[in-house]
Amino acid sequence: MNRVVLIAGILITVALVLVLSAGLGKDPQHIESPLIGKQAPDFALQAVGTHETIDLAKFRGKPLVVNFWATWCRPCYEEHPVLVSNAQMMQGQVQFLGVVFQDKEEKIQGFLNERGSAYPTLVDDAGKTAIAYGVGGVPETFFLNKDGKVVAKFEGPIDPDSLQQNIRKAMTQ
Amino acid sequence: MTWIFVLLLVTGVKVPDAEQIVGQPQGPVVSGPMLDQQTNEIAGLLRCPVCQGMSVADSPSEMAVNMKHQVRELIARGYTREQILRYFERSYGQFVLLKPKFQGVNTLVWILPILALGVGIFAIFSMMTKGGDGQPVDQPSVDEDPYLAEVRKLTGKQS
Amino acid sequence: MTSSLGRLLILLSLLVSTTGAVLGYAAGWKKSADGLKWARRFAFTFSLLMIGATLVMEYALISHDFSVGYVAQVGSRDVPLWVTLVSLWSSLEGSILFWGFILAAYIAGATWLTRNEHIEYMPYAIGTWLFSGSFFSFLIAGPASPFQTVANPPMDGPGPNPLLQNHVLMAIHPPFLYLGYVGMTIPFGFATAALLRGRLGQSFLRPLRNSLLLPWIFLTIAIMLGGWWAYEVLGWGGYWAWDPVENASLLPWLTATAALHSALVMERRGSLKGWTVTLVQASFLLTILGTFMTRSGVFNSVHSFTQSSIGPTILVFLAVILIGSVTLLALRIDSLESDSRFEGPLSREGFFLINNLLFVLFTFTVLIGTVFPLVVEALKGKQMSVGRPYFDSMVVPIGAVLLFILGVGPALPWGRASKEQAKRALLPPLIGATIVAGIGLALGVRNPWTIITLAFGGYAAQVTLGQMWLPVVQRIRRGDSAGHAIIDSQLVRGRRRFGSYLIHAGAVIVIVAIAVSSTMRTQQEVRLNRGESATVGGYTFTFTGTDVKQEPHRTSTLAHFDVTKNGRQVAQLAPRMNQYAAMRDPLGTPDVHTTLKGDIYLSIMNIEGDAVGVNVILTPMVGWIWWAVLLMGAGGIVALIPGSRAVALQARSESPVIQGDEVGAN
Numbered sequence: 001m002n003r004v005v006l007i008a009g010i011l012i013t014v015a016l017v018l019v020l021s022a023g024l025g026k027d028p029q030h031i032e033s034p035l036i037g038k039q040a041p042d043f044a045l046q047a048v049g050t051h052e053t054i055d056l057a058k059f060r061g062k063p064l065v066v067n068f069w070a071t072w073c074r075p076c077y078e079e080h081p082v083l084v085s086n087a088q089m090m091q092g093q094v095q096f097l098g099v100v101f102q103d104k105e106e107k108i109q110g111f112l113n114e115r116g117s118a119y120p121t122l123v124d125d126a127g128k129t130a131i132a133y134g135v136g137g138v139p140e141t142f143f144l145n146k147d148g149k150v151v152a153k154f155e156g157p158i159d160p161d162s163l164q165q166n167i168r169k170a171m172t173q
Numbered sequence: 174m175t176w177i178f179v180l181l182l183v184t185g186v187k188v189p190d191a192e193q194i195v196g197q198p199q200g201p202v203v204s205g206p207m208l209d210q211q212t213n214e215i216a217g218l219l220r221c222p223v224c225q226g227m228s229v230a231d232s233p234s235e236m237a238v239n240m241k242h243q244v245r246e247l248i249a250r251g252y253t254r255e256q257i258l259r260y261f262e263r264s265y266g267q268f269v270l271l272k273p274k275f276q277g278v279n280t281l282v283w284i285l286p287i288l289a290l291g292v293g294i295f296a297i298f299s300m301m302t303k304g305g306d307g308q309p310v311d312q313p314s315v316d317e318d319p320y321l322a323e324v325r326k327l328t329g330k331q332s
Numbered sequence: 333m334t335s336s337l338g339r340l341l342i343l344l345s346l347l348v349s350t351t352g353a354v355l356g357y358a359a360g361w362k363k364s365a366d367g368l369k370w371a372r373r374f375a376f377t378f379s380l381l382m383i384g385a386t387l388v389m390e391y392a393l394i395s396h397d398f399s400v401g402y403v404a405q406v407g408s409r410d411v412p413l414w415v416t417l418v419s420l421w422s423s424l425e426g427s428i429l430f431w432g433f434i435l436a437a438y439i440a441g442a443t444w445l446t447r448n449e450h451i452e453y454m455p456y457a458i459g460t461w462l463f464s465g466s467f468f469s470f471l472i473a474g475p476a477s478p479f480q481t482v483a484n485p486p487m488d489g490p491g492p493n494p495l496l497q498n499h500v501l502m503a504i505h506p507p508f509l510y511l512g513y514v515g516m517t518i519p520f521g522f523a524t525a526a527l528l529r530g531r532l533g534q535s536f537l538r539p540l541r542n543s544l545l546l547p548w549i550f551l552t553i554a555i556m557l558g559g560w561w562a563y564e565v566l567g568w569g570g571y572w573a574w575d576p577v578e579n580a581s582l583l584p585w586l587t588a589t590a591a592l593h594s595a596l597v598m599e600r601r602g603s604l605k606g607w608t609v610t611l612v613q614a615s616f617l618l619t620i621l622g623t624f625m626t627r628s629g630v631f632n633s634v635h636s637f638t639q640s641s642i643g644p645t646i647l648v649f650l651a652v653i654l655i656g657s658v659t660l661l662a663l664r665i666d667s668l669e670s671d672s673r674f675e676g677p678l679s680r681e682g683f684f685l686i687n688n689l690l691f692v693l694f695t696f697t698v699l700i701g702t703v704f705p706l707v708v709e710a711l712k713g714k715q716m717s718v719g720r721p722y723f724d725s726m727v728v729p730i731g732a733v734l735l736f737i738l739g740v741g742p743a744l745p746w747g748r749a750s751k752e753q754a755k756r757a758l759l760p761p762l763i764g765a766t767i768v769a770g771i772g773l774a775l776g777v778r779n780p781w782t783i784i785t786l787a788f789g790g791y792a793a794q795v796t797l798g799q800m801w802l803p804v805v806q807r808i809r810r811g812d813s814a815g816h817a818i819i820d821s822q823l824v825r826g827r828r829r830f831g832s833y834l835i836h837a838g839a840v841i842v843i844v845a846i847a848v849s850s851t852m853r854t855q856q857e858v859r860l861n862r863g864e865s866a867t868v869g870g871y872t873f874t875f876t877g878t879d880v881k882q883e884p885h886r887t888s889t890l891a892h893f894d895v896t897k898n899g900r901q902v903a904q905l906a907p908r909m910n911q912y913a914a915m916r917d918p919l920g921t922p923d924v925h926t927t928l929k930g931d932i933y934l935s936i937m938n939i940e941g942d943a944v945g946v947n948v949i950l951t952p953m954v955g956w957i958w959w960a961v962l963l964m965g966a967g968g969i970v971a972l973i974p975g976s977r978a979v980a981l982q983a984r985s986e987s988p989v990i991q992g993d994e995v996g997a998n
Binding site for chain 3: 013016022
Binding site for chain 3: 209213217218220225226227228231232233234238266267268269270271272273274278279281282285286289290293294296297300301
């Protein structure tokens, strides 16, 4: 019995199998956000339609939901009504903002005309805001507390329960 | 492109800036072919978050192109490599760095191969100094082809 | 009906392979000749069944039988015939069936070729092969079944992924890859047999070595084809990204190469048996690991098949054979070794040992880099990446040392070399080193690693050519005519030796070409309106206009460029932007002009009306890589061609000697 081979072999086997099985069930496309717990990057972007410049800092004092989306993203169509209805429901308590990047203004306007809008939709400049927030795909939704700190990030189309859950986090943390 | 800057300034639009995150640029302002070269270099160290593993320098996706422009702009303004990498790391985490930072548990990925090299060198030394005492090295095994064994005997040569 | 037939054949193959495996191991244990006979029958039956099932699937694909699950998934009436044939391996379930098909062919071939020999080993070998066969049959029968019956068959299907229809290489690269990958099962069976028997005789070396060499040739070419495909089709201008699946194909190649070298020492000196067997086991294990990496969805890769449930199943199989191999090795490795001693580091054996170490280190490093992100995520929940910059930093020094060894090793004699011998062998190639490095410096190379690589490469080239033609030179000295000397000693008698040196020659060119093409590359993004020109690296690129080509599954916009140098036209390039009906984003195809000196490569970044943004990439010597790897493949084929025993014996007894010294032929 060659001890060296046995021990080396067992080590390699155990390590490999453990590591690989830990990887199973995880989605390799998902990126954890390092921004959670940190101050949200400040920005001031133009709103679609009105071309009014809206500054993030203006919304301090209230929890904020920032939703990154685009008209070419299928799941965004599904989550839009959820966001709109919640925004109307929580008007005055929570502020919603939409940020669109890599898209054309006419398309965005068309989308909103068709599907309604209950909060400002801003156009990102060259995707810089998305980059600063570490957006990897759309849709992604960030939840900020009243001091402007990021408390949660949700990837993919958001459902009513998760939305409420995260808003509660933003209100209490 | 300057007219866009002017327009943005006039309308008060501002995007999150590197300044908020990594402070003032700490290197010299760069332009020309040097700028292209450095952009490619640093973009090559950043991972495109929406592609499968490609670097920002290589990826054609819009996200990567945007990131590359941002890198270019930051270099032009004088930000150093460390600052730029730190800026992207802040938003995306260490995921976006293609070269693992030598910090914390990540040091292992750099050290383990070196350790393996050490183990290997040690193994070779111990094998080489094990040494027998000059006995014939190639002993034909029992189930060797009898024809071969015969020929070997006749020619008087090993192997 | 077709689905049922397919399912039946697969179930039968599962039954036959499982029974055959048990039978094989039992026959080996009991040393039963009858048992062996039956095991061989089971092996052939399994092969027939599996090949039959594959033919059924191809028939279903060609006849557009959408009642078969896999055909409904990847079939289409709109695609050309070659795409239909090739869609067998375009998606996960079909690719596992393809694996089974190749495995069946290999098992049938290996069982046939060993029909009268090695009766003490063969039952174990067949048992092992059929064990693998039964696992893959199980996958095809269960978790990854392509033969599901579709309740309401559609009229047409979506066709395979558009990315895979872009280039004819899609028809060649996967088969070569599978022929390389799956082929590692055969030497694994032989090695396992040797371990179970507790001995590895000299006569068993030939099947072990040849069954390793054949898949090695395929794998070498497959890896090159993968790189070439990435370069010609993907548009980022590079050929290797250290993507997890690319690494998966490289890992078994590294251990198989080490095993081939190790087997050489085993043959000449009887030592390194344990090393050789371990490396062969590792090669097979790494192919299973590779299959896991590609199909489990655990790794973020451009090559990944979509996530599926077969990941855990493959992991279990991997764990089982890992544990089995480790146990077997631990128990039997010592009984394999014969007495041997090492003549010290300044000998060919010593260098073979160092060679083994380096290849293992190379494998270990690539493996660590590939799985490390998983480790960190499991331990700390954080995500990090290990990308090209890491691998390049680690692999470049290892590659340089390997090139060094490729030069020095074959120059040294077997056995302890005296100082005189060493000097005579090791000093002259310094001329080659200086010449090649000098040429590089003259042509503008400044990167220190590249210069080192050029120097080592020149050294290795001189040694390789010298050793390659040594037998011919000696014959001519003894009075033979040149023609006769060449044909007889290189092609008739010394094929293994000649082939091996051809492989080395190819390898030297590949390593040097990789070094030069990576470090001397020029890349620039250029925006042009119609009629405008830009100059990059001495070449002038003029954008002359666009035109649009309509094909059934895609619309391509071509951007035409005239490339001139000093007023003379060098090339006309037309990179493309393809819009596939099935995909949102367009996919670019570059256009490349290849010359001996280097490539001129254009890839479109965006087209808007009459303005185009292109990536201009000038890469010296990159074309050399593909051809040099083909040279390696050719060398492998030459080495593999069997010769008659009498010829082989005579060749050995006439080993060329260097002026009175006892230097080995191989």
